[in-house]
Amino acid sequence: MAPTEVAETLGARLGSRLLGVEPFPGTAGRVRFDRSGALELFRSMRDDLGYLHLSMIAGIDWVDHREVVYVLWSDTRGDYALLSTDLPANDAHVESASGIWPSANWHEREAWEMVDITFDHHPDLRHLLMPEGYQFHPLLRSFKLHEPEQLEVKTRNV
């Protein structure tokens, strides 16, 4: 499916909140959207375009802003689609996709703890790979390797 077709289908639903569809080699395109239209876009991707499979959510820290990249797969179309949205660094939050694709749950937890992106209405936003009470976000560019970190780990009795 060409990026233009995706753009037409999504544009009808999202209007100006769709910022554009760029071609991306090996996929159906890279959909750039405004975070206010996130839920609607997700629903449209799943229901209208048949992207039932959310493979990955990657958070990227661009220092001045942050980016979330969603990778979707559609069995019926047999190709990938990338969604990406830019978030301001001081107010990085976006609607959670875990209501649409349950697989988003862990990916969003990881993006939250690694790149400090908050996912609104996430059912269970807590640490996944890092210990509980960890106060840093390791995949931010400001987190330098080779620096001693202060780490306080809470223990839990079960």
Added chain:
Amino acid sequence: MTEELTATEKPSDNPVLYVARPMATAARQFAKSLLRPSTIVYPYERLEDPKFREQVQVASGKPIGVGAVWDNYRGVHALNIATCISCNLCAFSCPDLCIEMVTVPGGDPKHAKKCPEIDYGKCSYCGFCSDACPEGCLTMTTRYELSTPKRSEMVYSPQKLYEVYRTKLPMNPIRLERPANEDSILLDPPLCIGCNACARDCPTQCITMLEIPKPTAKPGEKLPKRIWKEPVVNDSDCVRCGTCVSVCPKECLFWGSRR
């Protein structure tokens, strides 16, 4: 479902046969291994020993890997100190930063001879260093036994690596070819001050300082204070270690393509 999958044996409904099949398989294996089990009695038998490999193959009638299985093995390094040119490339290419260049006796008085010292506590045996070595003096051998009671003994000094070299263990024969379009060291002439640092530190002595004509100062213009020499790099001798680039005080040497 693919055809092969449907053809997979469906177990029959006879419950006695059910337990009998795996037990028969185990018994067959038992009979086979009565003579010679497949295990290798490690401290006494060694995989890298070609004599032993033939023995196993004959005894159990099964392939034990390819013939040249140990030739490419990446184990402990061997260093030929005599041919080392102190180019630092091994230390540069080490992803784990486990190589440190230490001074060894035998250099000329002007610049000390430095050879790699490898900390096997950190080494990941990736082989980038031996791939990088332009002279082939740092290679990897088939030696893999490193255990020692002291952590400090995991650090192999150049002399110790030379001892490994002298044992004449089989060495990794693979030598990478240089990329065809390798970059060269280029000079940004206006920045150079002719300080000779690059030529002094070049491990292959491929940089020569050539005199350049001193320009005549125009009136009102002040000539830069410098030595009127410029480095010229002999590309065929250069090993592309980048020492000159890193010692250049004015950052006037850089990587680039001559084309």
Added chain:
Amino acid sequence: MSNVTLYSISYDLSHAVVFAVGSLAYGSWRAAIDSNAVVTTIAVLVFAVILLAASMLNTIVLIWYERKLLGRFMDRRGAMHVGYAGLLQNFADGLKLFRKHTFAPREADDLGFYFGPTAYMVSSMLIFGILPISSGWNSGALPLSLLLALVIFSFAPLFIFVSAWSSNNKYSLMGGMRSAAQMIAYEVPLLLAVVAVVLVAGSFDLSTIVYEQQNYWFWGPLVVALVVFVAAMLAEMERIPFDLPEAEAELVEGWNTEYGGMLFAFFMLADYLRALVGSILVVLLFLGGWTLPTWVPSAATSFPLAGIFWFMVKTYIVFGLFVWVRASLPRVRTDQLLRVGWNRMIPLALLSVFLAALLVSARCLPVFGCVPSLGG
């Protein structure tokens, strides 16, 4: 040699010692030392020590035997480094465990924690006092020795459960519960299978049961009972495929998760003691004990201690079968195990009792004496 018993040997031994000691003493001391009561007491002690040493030695050799066999089943060698072919490996392991510090978890109940393994070990060893090894080689003719052996054998779930509960660990507790449920479920078919043997042999005395097999071994007429007995015995011994109480995949090590050092060694040894007892019982009840078929040349049975030799050979072969099963079958699940126990094993065991009763009342047992492979 046939009228020499283990007890008579130890009695003679202690009598000689007491006589030698007594001859050095004077007067009333001499009479006190030389009395029958003292000799009997010492004889019992000597007997116990011999039994202890023999059974422990056998157990350790059994562990070695299993390791070697399993090794070959798995295409490897098993223990091979300490001693010839690794024979001393288990002694080395035992020494290591013996030297280890024994400790209990802080929250554990100390009394139960230490009592459990000890009692388990002791109860398993007790059985050896009852089992006849060769004609006359037992503690003496007990008319109900089979029953007594099985009673002692079935103490185990209690001790396992005590040690599991008192170690205050969730895995241990689950293992203990499974163990109790499993052993109780399989106790019933085990006993019913034994009833079939008793019906045919007409006695509860193990020696008599073996004598009854002079003409034909019981596995022929009682093949159903044999199957039930072996399956139930596997469950009682907690070996794969019925090793759920210590299923290491999900319960770490089951009821002995919290044990280390010598207490763990107790469990380990007692497990193999019970495995030895199980194999011995199979040999005694179904495979003719120390007797050999009549078509075997007499040279094979005429050398000294031939009875014990052939008895041990049979026992080790039976245990080898258990090892074979262990090497080739996966573990079953608790509910499946119990369902098989109550729904399949007990009807089968009842069937075997019925068949045995039929054979006895129809007087067709001597037929089996004509089949040479049965040992007639």
Added chain:
Amino acid sequence: MSDIWINMGPQHPMTHGLWNLRVRIEGELIRDVDPEVGYLHRGIEKISEDRHYNEVVTLMDRTCYVAGLSWEHLYMLAAEQALHIDPPERAQYLRVLCDEFQRIGSHIMWYAAFVQDIGLMSPFLYGMRDRDLVLDLFQSYTGARMTYEYMRVGGVRNDLPPGFTHQARKVLDWLTDRFHEYDQLCLGSTIFHKRCDNLGVLSGKDAIAYGVTGPMLRSAGVKRDLRKDRPYAVYDRLEFDVAVADGADVTGRYLVRMEELRQSVRILRQVLDWLDHHPGPVLADRVPRWLGAPYAPVGQEGYLLKRRFPTGVGFSSVEEPHGEAQAYVVNQGGEHPYRVKFRSPVYSNVSAARQYLVGYHVADIPPIMGSVDVCVGEVDR
């Protein structure tokens, strides 16, 4: 009886690695589960940002210790896309060779661990024995048994040693016989079917919703294999079938993996034939100097500023033995990747644990989790 939470892990025989499965049980029944991961988190994505493009290879082998070459391939595809480099054809065939041998190694390793989970003892050793032959092959051309460091941006490090293809065919013949033995020990046993049939059922719809991929998804009848659906390297030139089963249970996953082993053998025979007759270069010659390999000096970012390098974003996905792995590499023109993100298939498969564990017995946890083929290095990265 009241419920209790038990921690299965981080040190537990079931886990095959370092992770913790918290299970709420009522008697022997599972009421709820909560997987906890992160015990093996090494920050591979972060470390990659401080390394040259080629040096990331050393991390890829350690991402998944049973499928190192598949992960190297995954990273290389993404990095090459980001850096605009095309590997030569022979290198692509060699990569497929690595991938498929790695799949065989990984699946045999899975078989060995899985049978151990259901209490079968000897096949564990058989599996390890047979996998060793594959490792021998790897060693003969990569130089290591587990941490291969074989692929480079723009190709692979070296070509095959002489006599390799002959020996590889011998190994494949030997393995094909062994696969039959494996089936005899598992499928031929009643107890195996009692343990594994209708166990850990995860329907295709749920599997897709939870992002489950690989043999777990194919066992639910969903015919999805990236090698067919979105061929990378040279998979579009090779003939093979996608293995699917219809049980969506543990037995189904067993069948799928066993069939994949046979299909891998089929692919490998084609690849070996091709490699015999098509010699050629294995490393692209137009690789930029600064990543062209092992030469680049660390810590001299200065010289890069003087030149303009193309920037780019690479996205790749590979059908790894465990499922579908993805990589996202951002190249900002520096000598290190700006951001590297990996998607591990096991990560998603484990995150759906509640869907396929609740309602079964405690004793079912090892076979079910075993059939998932958890590789913790991959989950935590």
